[in-house]
Amino acid sequence: MFAIDPLLESVDGSAVLIVLLKVVVAFAALMIAVMAMVWFERKVVARMQNRLGPNVAGPFGILQTLADGVKLFFKEDLLPREADRPVFRLAPYLSLVPAFLVFVVVPLGGDFSNDRHGVVSWFGKETLVQVADPHIGILFVLAMSSMAVYGVMLAGWSSGSKYPLLGSVRAAAQMISYEAALGLSLLAVLLNSGSLSTNEIVSGQSGWNWNLWATGVVPFIVFFIAATAELNRPPFDLVEAEQELVGGFHTEYSSLRFALFFLAEFMNTITMSAVIVTLFLGGPNGPSFGPGWLQAILPTVWFLAKLLVFLFVFVWLRGTLPRLRYDQLMDLGWKLLIPLALGWFLLLAAFKIGQDEGWNRAVVGVVGTVVILLGALLISMAVGTARARRAAVEVEA
Amino acid sequence: MFATSLVQTLTFAIAAMICVTGALGVVALRNPVHNALSLVATLFGVAVLFIAQEAYFLAAIQVIVYAGAIVVLFLFVIMLLGVDRAESFAAERHPLGLAVGGILGGGVMVLAAVTLFAGVDTATGRRSTVGALAPSDDLNRIGRALFTEYAFAFELTSLLLTIAVLGAVLLSRRASGPPIDLDEFPAEEPDADAEEVEA
Numbered sequence: 001m002f003a004i005d006p007l008l009e010s011v012d013g014s015a016v017l018i019v020l021l022k023v024v025v026a027f028a029a030l031m032i033a034v035m036a037m038v039w040f041e042r043k044v045v046a047r048m049q050n051r052l053g054p055n056v057a058g059p060f061g062i063l064q065t066l067a068d069g070v071k072l073f074f075k076e077d078l079l080p081r082e083a084d085r086p087v088f089r090l091a092p093y094l095s096l097v098p099a100f101l102v103f104v105v106v107p108l109g110g111d112f113s114n115d116r117h118g119v120v121s122w123f124g125k126e127t128l129v130q131v132a133d134p135h136i137g138i139l140f141v142l143a144m145s146s147m148a149v150y151g152v153m154l155a156g157w158s159s160g161s162k163y164p165l166l167g168s169v170r171a172a173a174q175m176i177s178y179e180a181a182l183g184l185s186l187l188a189v190l191l192n193s194g195s196l197s198t199n200e201i202v203s204g205q206s207g208w209n210w211n212l213w214a215t216g217v218v219p220f221i222v223f224f225i226a227a228t229a230e231l232n233r234p235p236f237d238l239v240e241a242e243q244e245l246v247g248g249f250h251t252e253y254s255s256l257r258f259a260l261f262f263l264a265e266f267m268n269t270i271t272m273s274a275v276i277v278t279l280f281l282g283g284p285n286g287p288s289f290g291p292g293w294l295q296a297i298l299p300t301v302w303f304l305a306k307l308l309v310f311l312f313v314f315v316w317l318r319g320t321l322p323r324l325r326y327d328q329l330m331d332l333g334w335k336l337l338i339p340l341a342l343g344w345f346l347l348l349a350a351f352k353i354g355q356d357e358g359w360n361r362a363v364v365g366v367v368g369t370v371v372i373l374l375g376a377l378l379i380s381m382a383v384g385t386a387r388a389r390r391a392a393v394e395v396e397a
Numbered sequence: 398m399f400a401t402s403l404v405q406t407l408t409f410a411i412a413a414m415i416c417v418t419g420a421l422g423v424v425a426l427r428n429p430v431h432n433a434l435s436l437v438a439t440l441f442g443v444a445v446l447f448i449a450q451e452a453y454f455l456a457a458i459q460v461i462v463y464a465g466a467i468v469v470l471f472l473f474v475i476m477l478l479g480v481d482r483a484e485s486f487a488a489e490r491h492p493l494g495l496a497v498g499g500i501l502g503g504g505v506m507v508l509a510a511v512t513l514f515a516g517v518d519t520a521t522g523r524r525s526t527v528g529a530l531a532p533s534d535d536l537n538r539i540g541r542a543l544f545t546e547y548a549f550a551f552e553l554t555s556l557l558l559t560i561a562v563l564g565a566v567l568l569s570r571r572a573s574g575p576p577i578d579l580d581e582f583p584a585e586e587p588d589a590d591a592e593e594v595e596a
Contacts, residue, residue, distance in 0.1 A: 084430070172469060
């Protein structure tokens with residue numbers, strides 16, 4: 001049963017203690033990170049909009065999230081008359097729990113250079129700086145992100161009100177569409193790493209051999225865009241478009257239940273950034289120097305630094321880009337990102353086979369590119385013909 | 398220190414309970430959305446059982462494909478069709494329904510019981526409630542089997558799925574009525590049907 005952490009196969013008291021410790025620390029760290037993230041986002045967006053942002057509660061307003069949390073906690077908990085009560089109560093947890101669970105497979109530290117696989121020694125036991133390392137690590141992330149759809153969808157439906165329902169139907173369509181692009185861009189990483197385990201993926205990227213350039217940047221861009229859409233963050237926040245849908249799927253929610261959705265949203269942003277760092281930017285890999293204690297914490301420092309870059313970019317996108325229209329959103333997902341990710345994956349696969357068979361790289365590259373361009377030409381011709389035919393029908397009518 | 402067999406038995410008991418409760422919920426609850434949610438619970442229970450047998454890949458695929466895609470699609474259709482209230486679900490009972498259902502259900506029960514008690518090699522050649530069925534990890538085994546032994550069947554299935562997708566697109570597309578070009582705002586609505594074509 002404990003095979004999930006292969007290093008804990010001989011189960012005894014201290015091993016269980018380490019697992020418990022890891023779980024508690026990961027939980028607490030994530031909660032604190034979410035609080036900090038809410039403050040960070042409000043502060044940065046405020047500065048981008050020439051405002052001050054939260055500045056009253058604590059130094060630089062850093063306790064603002066805490067104050068808001070306490071306020072929400074003491075507010076009246078409203079249940080709409082038309083609501084489907086059990087589902088209405090369940091939905092916030094269905095949003096929050098997957099957000100938490102994704103964090104479990106993210107390697108947060110440990111030395112990955114020289115084939116050390118991030119193994120650290122705590123209390124005389126060898127273990128990893130991640131809560132669990134299942135063989136299927138990255139599939140777990142996908143599974144949990146597909147679970148997150150339920151929270152949004154059921155919240156909207158169970159409210160018994162039209163705007164939340166519209167918001168949730170949009171959300172479901174959007175999240176399912178972009179999951180395809182997310183998965184296809186992920187394939188490139190898996191092809192390069194040859195493993196589904198997050199630990200192996202990070203190990204394969206040691207020594208600046210990051211997947212970001214090993215897979216040729218395109219999968220990273222596709223993954224990043226798809227992840228933004230999957231998170232329902234601007235510019236893909238049609239789910240809660242204030243101007244059209246009041247507040248989207250959580251319109252009818254108040255008090256603590258609303259706080260749970262809010263928490264889940266920011267937690268998803270953090271965990272998705274962590275997943276991007278793990279997949280493409282080498283996770284905790286980075287230069288190591290200094291005395292022993294510094295070397296022990298440096299990987300975690302690198303991880304946090306990379307994480308912070310993405311968190312800032314997400315906030316930056318929110319502060320800069322206008323929201324997409326619904327058909328633009330669907331066009332981008334289905335007609336651009338999915339074919340692009342698929343074509344790039346095929347190209348990488350051709351290179352891989354060429355490497356195994358000892359073919360000339362340049363020839364493989366040229367032939368592969370030509371074939372893919374031909375495919376793209378065929379698809380665009382098909383789309384163009386369909387559009388022209390529709391236009392002709394319109395003229396007739 | 399811990400009796401692993403106790404932990405395994407407990408895991409099995411809890412997962413099995415979730416499965417059975419979910420299955421009962423699918424049949425007994427009156428609201429289609431609640432039915433779909435019960436189905437998710439059952440699928441999750443099965444995924445946990447897969448993990449208990451160290452078939453991690455199957456568990457992940459179970460959650461991603463069944464819980465994450467298929468049931469979401471069910472819910473989507475239920476919500477869009479607006480049959481999401483209990484009263485719209487009332488159906489006339491066919492006189493033979495109970496008899497046929499009883500016979501079928503009983504048959505499946507008997508079949509399951511026979512397989513369970515008949516011996517080791519009856520159904521799949523292996524049996525286990527908890528604990529791994531195979532020495533190596535399931536991802537490799539499934540991959541190898543799919544792309545060597547069953548490659549032809551695998552390719553046929555993908556062809557079938559492609560045809561099904563094309564068919565669905567063709568069927569959902571109606572030729573009558575001028576469609577709307579999404580890149581432009583329509584000057585005025587020609588008729589109500591035209592909107593549905595694009596939607």
